[in-house]
Amino acid sequence: MRVRYSFSSRRTRTIDNKNDHRVAYPKLAREVIRISDIILEVLDARYLEETRNIDMEEHVKELGKKLVYVVNKADLVKISEVKAKLEELNLKPYVLFSCTRKMGKARLADLIKIEIKRMKVKFFKAHVGIIGYPNTGKSSLINFLVGRGVAGRSPERGHTRGIQHVRFNKDILILDTPGVIVESETFAGSDRALQKHAKSGVRNYDKVKNPDLVVANLMKEHPGKIEKYYRVKAEGDSEILLDEIGRIYNFLLKGKVIDIDRSARLVLKAWQEGKIK
Incomplete structure (x- = not known):
């Protein structure tokens, strides 16, 4: 079913087709990246490398969007170790997040507001897109961030359907997408890819x-x-x-x-x- 939008021309400009063959993830995720001012990629603190979507990260950077890494489930790891790994992978800026321990909410909210202010978005609501693999905790993050149960949560992979629009405040709208598995991993079926998905909860x-x-x-x-x-x-x-x-x-x-x-x-x-x- 086609998703309808009523965004301004600033948000609906077309992307050069020469990059289409490189985009190996669903259309909904691409649409969210295109119309968002800031992108939050949600990673599992236990599996930073396994839950990164390099294809999406590259697409975000190609479009000149601001990318922020939200390292979720930080309560399940040693903070010193995950910080060292983030430095090693050069993943910046990042926010350590945990709904269970109520960690990172203020820092992430402030970071979003600072970046939006820096972009000087006028006349339109700023859009914050959230991307990531299934089961990394995107819906839980949104509910914790906005302070109410607006996004559906489930341990079952692919629970979120379509693009969900969530009001962060009067000037900022959060866009949530279904969890995305890279197409090459979905069809390759390699033992390495399958084990990666099983460990991190993607599958x-x-x-x-x-x-x-x-x-x-x-x-x-x-x-x-x-x-x-x-x-x-x-x-x-x-x-x-x-x-x-x-x-x-x-x-x-x-x-x-x-x-x-x-x-x-x-x-x-x-x-x-x-x-x-």
């Missing part, structure tokens, strides 16, 4: 292929965390871990064989919901 735990392999990878990258959460001694062996979890939760197939797939999805669900820290 929902019940739709992940080979969840046991993803759990094995998580155990290598975060030794001891999953074992500690489930109180299982596995010594880094994912097969032992999943087998024990299956016994604990009575995940059995015919012949009393442990349902490893179900055990693995239980782990991924807890991981994506931020329960395993």
